[in-house]
Amino acid sequence: MTDKKPKLVHLSQPQRATLEGLSNRRPQLPTDPIRDELVTLGLVVKQGAKWALTPTGKKVLAASSNRRNSGGFSV
Numbered sequence: 001m002t003d004k005k006p007k008l009v010h011l012s013q014p015q016r017a018t019l020e021g022l023s024n025r026r027p028q029l030p031t032d033p034i035r036d037e038l039v040t041l042g043l044v045v046k047q048g049a050k051w052a053l054t055p056t057g058k059k060v061l062a063a064s065s066n067r068r069n070s071g072g073f074s075v
Contacts, residue, residue, distance in 0.1 A: 011060065019043060019061050022051050 011019065018034045022044055028035070028051055035051065038044045043057030053061065 016061075019053070019057060023053055023058075023061055025050075 014034050015038060043054055043060055044051050045054050
């Protein structure tokens with residue numbers, strides 16, 4: 001049993017806000033460098049004209065949501 005615990009990705013505040021925005025289906029800009037970073041991390045994927053979270057992205061978002069107000073950031 002050599003199951004390694006999956007390493008949680010630490011996102012910057014703009015990355016986390018973008019991830020939350022994608023999960024809430026907010027309208028997306030055609031070009032977004034932060035979203036492109038999330039794509040390279042494998043957290044989001046383009047589905048037609050929309051963007052969707054991958055299972056990994058959902059886990060990262062769920063893990064970071066309990067720290068939502070820790071940085072003095074609130075929606």
